[in-house]
Structure formats: C-alpha cells, structure tokens
Amino acid sequence: MNDKTPMNDKNRLPTKIPHIKSVETRYLEERETLFRGLKNLDRRSFLKVSTGAACAALAAGASNHFHSFLPVNVAYAGEGAAGPGFTFAYISDSHLYIKKTNERFVRQLLRAVDDVNKLDPQPDFVFYGGDLAQLGRKEELDLGAQILKSIKAPVHMMVGEHDWFYDLGSHWNELFGPENYSFEHKGVHFVVLMSVHEKDFWTPRNMTPEQRMHTVAGLDNAMQSAFEVGAPTREWLKKDLDKVPKSTPVIVFSHSPLYKLYRPWNFWTDDAEDVQAILQKFDRVTVLHGHTHQVLTNRIGNIQFHGMLSTAWPWPYAPQGMPALTVQMNRPNPFDSNDGLGDGEVIVHPDGLVDKLYNLWNRNPMQVKASYLSSGGKSDVPLAPTLASY
Amino acid sequence: MKHSHHSRSIRARALVAIAVVIGGAFGVAWAMTTGPHGAMPLDEQQTLLDKLLANPHAPPQGIDGIAWTTIYLPSGNEPTPDRIALGRKLYFDTRLSKDGTVACATCHDVSRGFTDRRSVSEGIKDQLGKRSSPTTMNAALLQSMFWDGRAPTLEDQAKLPILNPVEMGHPDPASAMAGIGTDPAYKDLFQKAYGRAPNYDDVGRAIASFERTLIFLDAPFDHYANGDAKAISPAAQRGLELFNGKARCVSCHMINSSNPLGTDNLFHNIGVSARKQNFEALAQKGLLAIQNNSDEKALDKLAIETDLAELGRFLVSRQRQDIGAFKTEQLRNVGLTAPYMHDGSLRTLWDVMDHYNKGGETNAYLDGGIEPLNLSEEEINDVVAFLFTLTDKRFTEQNEAAFREQQAQAAKQRPFRDNALAHRDMLPFEQRVMGQAGLK
Numbered sequence: 026m027n028d029k030t031p032m033n034d035k036n037r038l039p040t041k042i043p044h045i046k047s048v049e050t051r052y053l054e055e056r057e058t059l060f061r062g063l064k065n066l067d068r069r070s071f072l073k074v075s076t077g078a079a080c081a082a083l084a085a086g087a088s089n090h091f092h093s094f095l096p097v098n099v100a101y102a103g104e105g106a107a108g109p110g111f112t113f114a115y116i117s118d119s120h121l122y123i124k125k126t127n128e129r130f131v132r133q134l135l136r137a138v139d140d141v142n143k144l145d146p147q148p149d150f151v152f153y154g155g156d157l158a159q160l161g162r163k164e165e166l167d168l169g170a171q172i173l174k175s176i177k178a179p180v181h182m183m184v185g186e187h188d189w190f191y192d193l194g195s196h197w198n199e200l201f202g203p204e205n206y207s208f209e210h211k212g213v214h215f216v217v218l219m220s221v222h223e224k225d226f227w228t229p230r231n232m233t234p235e236q237r238m239h240t241v242a243g244l245d246n247a248m249q250s251a252f253e254v255g256a257p258t259r260e261w262l263k264k265d266l267d268k269v270p271k272s273t274p275v276i277v278f279s280h281s282p283l284y285k286l287y288r289p290w291n292f293w294t295d296d297a298e299d300v301q302a303i304l305q306k307f308d309r310v311t312v313l314h315g316h317t318h319q320v321l322t323n324r325i326g327n328i329q330f331h332g333m334l335s336t337a338w339p340w341p342y343a344p345q346g347m348p349a350l351t352v353q354m355n356r357p358n359p360f361d362s363n364d365g366l367g368d369g370e371v372i373v374h375p376d377g378l379v380d381k382l383y384n385l386w387n388r389n390p391m392q393v394k395a396s397y398l399s400s401g402g403k404s405d406v407p408l409a410p411t412l413a414s415y
Numbered sequence: 416m417k418h419s420h421h422s423r424s425i426r427a428r429a430l431v432a433i434a435v436v437i438g439g440a441f442g443v444a445w446a447m448t449t450g451p452h453g454a455m456p457l458d459e460q461q462t463l464l465d466k467l468l469a470n471p472h473a474p475p476q477g478i479d480g481i482a483w484t485t486i487y488l489p490s491g492n493e494p495t496p497d498r499i500a501l502g503r504k505l506y507f508d509t510r511l512s513k514d515g516t517v518a519c520a521t522c523h524d525v526s527r528g529f530t531d532r533r534s535v536s537e538g539i540k541d542q543l544g545k546r547s548s549p550t551t552m553n554a555a556l557l558q559s560m561f562w563d564g565r566a567p568t569l570e571d572q573a574k575l576p577i578l579n580p581v582e583m584g585h586p587d588p589a590s591a592m593a594g595i596g597t598d599p600a601y602k603d604l605f606q607k608a609y610g611r612a613p614n615y616d617d618v619g620r621a622i623a624s625f626e627r628t629l630i631f632l633d634a635p636f637d638h639y640a641n642g643d644a645k646a647i648s649p650a651a652q653r654g655l656e657l658f659n660g661k662a663r664c665v666s667c668h669m670i671n672s673s674n675p676l677g678t679d680n681l682f683h684n685i686g687v688s689a690r691k692q693n694f695e696a697l698a699q700k701g702l703l704a705i706q707n708n709s710d711e712k713a714l715d716k717l718a719i720e721t722d723l724a725e726l727g728r729f730l731v732s733r734q735r736q737d738i739g740a741f742k743t744e745q746l747r748n749v750g751l752t753a754p755y756m757h758d759g760s761l762r763t764l765w766d767v768m769d770h771y772n773k774g775g776e777t778n779a780y781l782d783g784g785i786e787p788l789n790l791s792e793e794e795i796n797d798v799v800a801f802l803f804t805l806t807d808k809r810f811t812e813q814n815e816a817a818f819r820e821q822q823a824q825a826a827k828q829r830p831f832r833d834n835a836l837a838h839r840d841m842l843p844f845e846q847r848v849m850g851q852a853g854l855k
C-alpha cells in the first residue's frame with residue numbers, strides 16, 4: 026500500500042455521533058409538552074411556592090435530626106402551610122422465599138427492620154413498598170408479616186406483583202387489608218395505590234397459579250402485559266381525591282413507578298398519563314415507588330418521583346430512558362451481597378414536599394432534596410456516591 | 416484490669432510455647448531468657464535473623480524481579496547495603512524509646528513471627544495500646560500500613576510509634592534523635608547511607624529499607640501451587656478448595672503469584688469491634704463529630720483519648736462504609752502471628768474460623784460480604800490446615816509447634832463458636848429484631 030495515498034474521506038469516523046432519541050424519550054417529551062400546555066400549573070409559580078416554603082422552614086431553624094447511621098440536617102421545625110413536618114421510614118422489595126430456600130433475603134429484611142427500629146427519634150410510621158414475597162406463597166407472606174410485626178412504629182403496607190399474582194391478592198388481603206386505601210397524616214393526604222395490575226394473559230392460556238406467578242416474576246417475560254393501575258382503581262383514586270383541596274400536599278405510594286421508564290423490564294405503568302392527569306390539580310404531589318431497586322429520581326410537571334431501595338438485590342440502571350434528574354447510586358460490589366441495598370427515610374417538610382434519604386448499607390447515604398427537584402436539578406444536587414480511588 | 420490480666424496470661428502462655436517452639440530451628444542454641452516487655456533479648460534476635468536471612472542484599476525470593484524494582488521499591492529510597500545496615504541497627508535500638516526499654520524489635524520480635532504474641536502491644540511504662548502489633552514480615556508488599564491504613568508507606572509508618580505516647584513515647588523527633596544523633600557510630604552510618612547528618616526522616620527511610628529485606632514467601636503452599644502435589648497434606652488441599660469456595664475467604668484474601676500476600680488491601684467491618692458493648696454508641700459519636708465539622712486535630716484527639724479507635728478506618732477516611740472496618744491482613748506466616756484481629760481478641764485460627772463461620776459479629780455497619788458459612792468441624796479443620804501451609808519454610812518447626820499449641824488450645828476452648836448462627840438455624844440480626852425466641 027502506498028502510504029502517500031490521502032486518506033479516503035469516506036473511511037473517516039464521523040466527528041460527531043448523531044444523537045438518536047429512543048422511542049420512549051421522544052414519547053415522554055411529547056407527552057410532557059402536552060401536559061404543560063394542558064393544565065393549571067405553570068412552572069414559575071410552582072417554584073415560587075416551593076422555594077418560599079423551604080426558606081420559611083430554614084428561618085424556623087434546622088433541627089438536628091439524629092439518624093442511627095448518619096445525622097441529617099432536617100429543616101422541619103415549626104408549622105408550615107400543611108402541618109408540622111415529620112419523617113417516616115421505608116423498607117421495600119424484600120422478595121422473601123422461605124428461610125430454608127434463601128436465608129439471605131430473610132436476613133436482609135431483618136437487617137432493615139433493625140435499622141428502622143434504631144432510628145432516634147422514631148419515624149411517625151414505616152411504609153412497606155411491596156414485593157414482600159418472591160412467589161406470593163402463603164408461607165412467604167406469613168414469614169414477612171411475622172418479621173414486620175417487630176417494627177416498633179406503625180406500619181403501612183403496599184402490595185407488589187410478587188405478592189399478588191399467585192392468588193390474586195387473597196392471602197395478602199387477609200394479612201394486610203385492601204390494596205387501595207388513603208389516610209391523612211399531619212396535613213398530608215397519603216394514597217396507597219395498587220399499580221401492578223396486568224391484562225389477563227393467564228385465562229386464555231389456561232395457566233395454573235404457579236405459572237401465572239412465574240410469568241410475572243420473570244420481569245422481562247414478554248408473555249405478560251405491562252403494569253397498569255387500571256380503570257377501576259383510577260376511578261377509586263379520582264373519587265378519593267375529589268374532596269381533597271388542591272393546596273393539600275399529596276403523597277402517593279405505588280409499587281410500579283407511575284411513569285414510563287423502560288418497557289422491556291416492566292419499569293413502566295401503562296396508564297401513567299391518566300393517573301398523572303388525576304394528580305395534576307394538586308400543588309404538590311410526591312410519588313414513592315418500589316420495584317426498581319435503585320436510587321431513582323424524576324419530576325414530571327408538579328409530580329416529584331422517588332424510587333425505594335430493595336433489601337433483596339439491586340437492579341442495574343435501564344440502558345435507556347433514564348430520567349435526567351437521577352443521580353445514580355454506585356455500581357454494587359459483587360463480593361458484597363448487601364451492596365446497593367438498604368432502606369431509608371422520607372423527611373416531609375411543613376409545605377408537604379419531601380427530602381428522600383437512601384440509606385445504602387455500607388455506603389454513605391444519599392439524600393435527594395425537594396429543592397433539587399423543584400429547581401429542575403439546579404440547586405442541592407445530591408452528592409454522588411463516594412468510591413475509593415487509588 | 417480485666418484486660419491487662421488477660422494479656423498477661425497470654426504472655427505467660429506464649430513464653431512456655433516459645434520454649435517448646437524454637438529449640439531446633441537452624442540448630443541455634445536458645446537461651447530462653449526474655450528482655451524487657453517479654454521480648455527475646457535483642458542480641459539473640461539478631462543472631463536468629465542472621466540465620467534466617469543469609470543474604471539480605473539479594474532481590475527477594477517469590478516476587479518477580481521487575482515488579483519488585485518498579486512497583487515495590489520507592490524511588491528516592493532504594494535499598495543499599497548501607498541503608499539496610501543502618502535500618503537494622505535502628506530496628507534493634509531501644510534508644511528510640513523514651514525510657515530505653517522498647518525497640519521496634521520489642522513488638523516485632525524475630526522469634527515471634529516478627530510480632531509480639533500479645534493481644535495488644537505493651538509500650539513504655541508497661542502501657543497497653545489499643546491494637547495488636549502486625550508482623551513486619553512482608554510488610555513491604557502492603558499498600559498501606561497500620562490496621563487503619565493511615566500511613567501509606569513503611570517510611571511513614573516507622574516514624575510514628577516512636578512518637579506515640581503509649582508506644583515508644585518520645586515527645587518529638589528532636590527527643591528521639593538526642594541519643595543516636597550524637598553517637599559517632601550512627602553519624603558515620605547516616606553519612607554512608609544518606610550522605611548527611613542523622614535526621615528523623617532518614618530514621619524512617621533506613622528502617623523501611625531494612626524492613627524490605629524481611630520477605631518470607633517460600634511456603635509449602637507455593638510449592639503446591641507450582642505443581643508439587645505432595646507439598647501440602649490432603650487436609651490442606653481440601654482446605655484450599657474451601658478457601659476458594661464455600662468458606663468465601665478468597666473474596667478478600669485472594670492469594671496468587673501476582674497477589675502473594677492474600678489481602679485485598681481494603682478495609683472491612685467484620686464485627687470484631689462490635690463485640691464491645693458500646694460500639695454502636697461510639698459509631699454515632701464519631702458520625703456526630705464529623706457532622707459538626709470537627710477538624711482533623713479534634714478527631715485525632717478523640718481517636719487517642721477515647722475508644723473511638725475501635726471505629727478503625729472510618730477515622731481516616733470519614734466514609735460510612737469504613738465504620739469499624741480494619742485492614743484485611745496478609746495471610747502469609749499466619750500460623751506464627753497469633754493472636755489475631757486488630758485487637759488480638761482471637762487466640763487461635765480455630766477462633767478465627769468460628770468468627771467467620773457464624774457470619775462475624777452482627778452490627779449495623781457489618782460488611783455485606785460477611786455471612787454465615789455453614790462449615791462443619793471437619794471443614795474448619797481443613798481450612799486451618801491450609802492456613803498453616805502459608806508459613807515460610809524457614810519456620811517449619813516453629814509453625815508445627817504453633818499448630819499443635821493452637822490445636823490444644825482449641826480443644827480446650829472455642830469461645831467464638833456459635834453453631835446456631837453458623838448453620839443458619841438462627842440468622843444474624845434475628846435476635847436483635849425478634850428477641851430471644853427468634854423466628855417461628
């Protein structure tokens with residue numbers, strides 16, 4: 026080959042790789058634009074409300090809230106528009122088998138209960154984020170119920186698909202009551218939503234309960250349909266929220282994320298927009314969800330979204346469609362079976378917006394503040410995890 | 416009181432053991448007298464060292480020559496015969512301590528696996544420190560020094576015990592140099608080694624140069640790994656299988672030709688500190704001190720004056736994953752370096768296996784890789800047999816005696832054995848959460 030031959034331009038790599046947006050991203054952008062134009066909330070007035078409340082709280086004085094693992098400065102002294110401000114803790118996604126099959130998951134749920142029982146001061150309540158059981162069996166749910174009974178604070182339960190699809194929720198209902206319910210706490214309206222319904226894929230295929238459960242438990246098993254809240258539950262939600270004034274802060278618990286993140290893993294709620302539309306009328310809405318087993322942060326219009334950590338295993342981050350506001354947690358160390366796992370706390374400000382604390386076992390905790398979300402990621406950016414470098 | 420009584424009984428036991436142990440090694444005649452603080456008299460240690468290291472100036476065996484010169488030797492302090500000679504003289508010189516009773520070799524005793532066989536070390540005025548003295552054998556290959564890794568190099572490490580009030584007790588470098596700096600023999604040695612008058616930094620450099628000759632990597636395990644199937648017993652071979660598998664040792668103690676010490680050079684909370692009742696309260700105190708923006712000095716003060724030393728690596732890194740975390744120690748010559756762990760609280764390798772078999776000591780900061788192992792008694796015996804094959808062949812007889820001694824001790828007492836936890840009938844955290852009865 027003659028090395029004086031000029032390089033053929035066609036063989037050159039393009040200097041800039043074109044940015045191709047995924048179907049989901051384009052879809053989300055379109056939907057977001059639609060929402061903005063559609064409803065009552067403009068961004069500027071939203072920001073004014075939330076930063077004002079944060080300033081008021083600071084002026085009232087930041088109290089030193091002592092956490093069993095890390096002291097966190099919490100500005101929640103004094104009364105705000107909604108109420109006095111408070112904290113609650115969460116545990117989620119324990120995926121229990123019976124102890125003989127998998128003692129590690131049992132041990133890890135025990136570790137989380139030990140954590141929340143050691144919180145000083147104690148949280149107002151502990152929220153359980155769903156997927157207590159792995160295959161929805163009675164023994165698994167009973168084991169979980171027995172462990173959760175040792176939590177000192179009151180417990181509020183939510184169902185996950187792993188709890189539900191073996192017997193369509195009947196044993197879970199027996200243990201913990203109805204899937205959908207709401208309650209008031211210190212000026213905040215809490216809603217617990219069953220968001221892991223699926224279209225009936227089992228009857229036409231004549232599946233046994235085991236087969237149905239295993240299909241859903243295989244997260245990326247394409248035989249199942251996407252999660253949805255479904256029309257009846259949406260109706261229930263609408264009715265529940267009818268009498269709640271728009272200035273009341275609303276916190277929604279949902280097992281699936283209530284937005285569309287990544288369909289192949291069912292990090293997805295198919296009727297998310299319909300649910301979001303119902304929540305549009307409120308000034309301040311926070312959604313806390315399980316299922317994704319990771320630090321996950323999003324904001325769509327007036328709604329702030331936070332994921333919950335699992336006590337069983339961490340999921341990797343979706344290869345596309347990640348919300349821009351998510352500061353990712355560390356990549357778990359494969360030799361440390363508790364890494365990337367944990368539990369956490371939610372600090373509810375007097376204005377009803379929340380700071381979310383991820384208590385990652387053996388790592389520094391990550392705190393995602395309401396002000397980070399309210400400012401569209403401009404202020405109070407969460408500290409990325411610290412990893413030793415050499 | 417209880418603590419010091421405990422350490423005295425260990426010392427008494429160790430002395431008896433040494434009488435049994437060392438007799439035959441290299442045909443050296445051992446006068447079983449002991450010097451201050453229970454160490455072998457320093458001149459006798461030096462005679463033994465001459466036998467162990469026939470040629471201290473040759474490149475060490477067991478490490479790739481290029482790796483040794485490019486990775487392990489620091490630029491600016493390449494070992495020369497003069498530097499090694501100076502360092503050796505300093506290592507055995509009690510003038511480096513305030514009251515003239517403690518040398519490096521007091522707690523890093525050639526006859527005791529280059530450590531002191533005590534749970535925690537004894538310094539001047541019989542003061543006890545808070546941590547167990549690690550061996551200086553192969554320390555040159557470690558990525559950091561001290562149990563909390565606060566010194567990055569041997570040079571830095573060597574200078575600190577001299578100034579520690581409970582160790583060698585000099586108030587400052589000038590005081591440490593007062594005795595040796597005016598000694599004509601030292602003046603000459605410093606001049607030859609570093610081309611200048613005696614000074615404190617060169618004390619650290621010279622001791623480090625000497626310590627880099629203390630490489631002991633010729634163990635039966637190495638011969639087995641190189642293809643001699645008979646180099647270790649069938650029990651030890653089974654132990655190696657367990658080490659790399661069911662017993663999970665290899666997660667942190669990977670040992671191979673490119674990583675000869677068997678340490679990940681990282682820091683883990685395996686729960687040793689958590690045995691002390693106030694550990695979690697201490698952890699909260701430490702976290703609060705950081706929350707209140709305490710400066711380095713304030714934290715160091717806390718570390719020295721309180722039990723905060725039990726928080727280990729956390730005091731250095733200020734990272735939550737390091738609460739109660741201590742360095743993964745090397746496994747080389749581990750049969751010789753009892754008692755074990757940062758506080759010397761485990762007397763035998765059977766105790767060590769019992770500790771790991773039950774998933775460490777449960778605490779809120781426990782490393783997640785530490786979990787119950789469900790090892791049987793036979794399997795524990797096999798892993799221990801394997802661990803004793805990591806001792807350099809120059810110490811074969813001492814190693815065999817240590818094995819017998821530990822075996823006898825373990826037959827009498829296994830204070831850390833907990834079969835309910837080890838075999839997962841009871842889970843870690845279970846009693847803390849569910850109470851005595853545990854899960855139904």
